[in-house]
Amino acid sequence: xxxxxxxxxxxxxxxxxxxxxxxxxxxxxxxxxxxxxxxxxxxxxxxxxxxxxxxxxxxxxxxxxxxxxxxxxxxxxxxxxxxxxxxxxxxxxxxxxxxxxxxxxxxxxxxxxxxxxxxxxxxxxxxxxxxxxxxxxxxxxxxxxxxxxxxxxxxxxxxxxxxxxxxxxxxxxxxxxxxxxxxxxxxxxxxxxxxxxxxxxxxxxxxxxxxxxxxxxxxxxxxxxxxxxxxxxxxxxxxxxxxxxxxxxxxxxxxxxxxxxxxxxxxxxxxxxxxxxxxx
Numbered sequence: 001x002x003x004x005x006x007x008x009x010x011x012x013x014x015x016x017x018x019x020x021x022x023x024x025x026x027x028x029x030x031x032x033x034x035x036x037x038x039x040x041x042x043x044x045x046x047x048x049x050x051x052x053x054x055x056x057x058x059x060x061x062x063x064x065x066x067x068x069x070x071x072x073x074x075x076x077x078x079x080x081x082x083x084x085x086x087x088x089x090x091x092x093x094x095x096x097x098x099x100x101x102x103x104x105x106x107x108x109x110x111x112x113x114x115x116x117x118x119x120x121x122x123x124x125x126x127x128x129x130x131x132x133x134x135x136x137x138x139x140x141x142x143x144x145x146x147x148x149x150x151x152x153x154x155x156x157x158x159x160x161x162x163x164x165x166x167x168x169x170x171x172x173x174x175x176x177x178x179x180x181x182x183x184x185x186x187x188x189x190x191x192x193x194x195x196x197x198x199x200x201x202x203x204x205x206x207x208x209x210x211x212x213x214x215x216x217x218x219x220x221x222x223x224x225x226x227x228x229x230x231x232x233x234x235x236x237x238x239x240x241x242x243x244x245x246x247x248x249x250x251x252x253x254x255x256x257x258x259x260x261x262x263x264x265x266x267x268x269x270x271x272x273x274x275x276x277x278x279x280x
Contacts, residue, residue: 004176004222005198013197013229014039017164020070022049024111024162024189028057028080028238031183033168033199035234038272041066049073051162053111053185054104058238058251061085062272064097065264073100073160075107082255087264101131108185110160114192120156127153165193168235170243172200173207176222179215181242190224197227199234201243 008016013036017023026032037059040048045068050060052074061079063069065087077088091097105125113121120139132138132155143152167186172178178198180186190196198220209215237254239246257267269275 005172005225006227007203008227008229010035010039010199010229010231013199013227014043014045016197016227017045017166019045020047020049021163022051024051024053024160024165024193025056025059026053026167026183026185026189027055028059029241031167031169031180031186031240032057032059032235032238033166033197033231034059034062034236034238035231036166036168036197036199036229037062040068041268041272044068046070051107051160052077053189054102054107056088057085058254061087061258062268064088064091065258066268066272067096069097071098071100073102073107075102075104079251079255082251086255086258090261101134103129103131106131106157107160108188110157111188111192113157113159114161115188118159120158122154123157124154126155160192162189162193163195165189165196166198168199168201168231168240170201170240171207172198172203172225172228173209173219174203174205175208175210176225176228177209178220178222178225178228179209179218180220181218183218187220190220195226196220196224197229198225199229199231201230201232201234201240203228203230 047070048068049071050069054075056074056077057079077085079085092099109121109123137158139156140153143154146152169178169180209219237247237250254267257263
């Protein structure tokens with residue numbers, strides 16, 4: 001690989017994300033860096049601020065259950081067929097995390113503001129909702145361009161500039177350009193974040209994605225990628241479209257185990273920490 005993102009191992013990647021960082025993560029259908037999440041848990045990461053783009057799923061629930069998260073910002077929290085993330089619900093009820101409710105357009109608009117280098121983005125669709133009463137960081141102003149004496153309120157949303165974007169992709173080329181296909185939220189995350197860490201299935205040394213019309217439109221240029229770790233199977237058990245599907249049995253087992261704190265701890269010890277006790 002020529003000059004571009006650093007190629008690092010998974011341990012170095014997790015170590016480079018300090019406690020207290022804000023991290024943009026994609027939804028489960030997009031390209032989730034599950035092995036990187038495991039590495040963060042094993043490192044004992046703390047006080048993270050997670051930003052679901054626009055929702056949070058298994059990776060958020062694992063981190064919350066492991067005590068790594070202080071704040072969750074998202075439009076929704078879901079494990080799909082497994083329902084609402086149980087460790088998220090438990091933490092919310094216990095008051096051990098703070099939830100910053102949003103909507104899909106709000107999350108995208110905030111990231112777009114950071115992408116453009118501007119301090120805020122206007123949005124209309126949340127006027128009249130309960131969200132305005134709970135988000136003191138949003139501002140409602142009169143449209144300064146309204147004609148005549150028209151009353152035309154509009155909401156200003158502060159830019160969302162994560163410390164890190166973290167996701168998994170199918171491949172990077174020899175120059176560190178990362179192919180994401182149709183998953184444009186990953187492009188937005190990389191543009192908005194201060195640093196972008198990507199785990200990939202493989203590096204294709206014989207490819208230059210930006211010079212190939214079949215790849216270029218779905219490629220994040222290396223300019224926006226800080227570091228890459230090669231982690232085959234890095235999105236398991238959630239799956240990666242085009243490479244491998246979700247392990248529904250494993251996801252179902254997690255959904256059942258995580259209903260209780262003891263069940264989650266046992267699952268964590270066996271599947272993440274590698275400290276499960278052998279049967280007597």
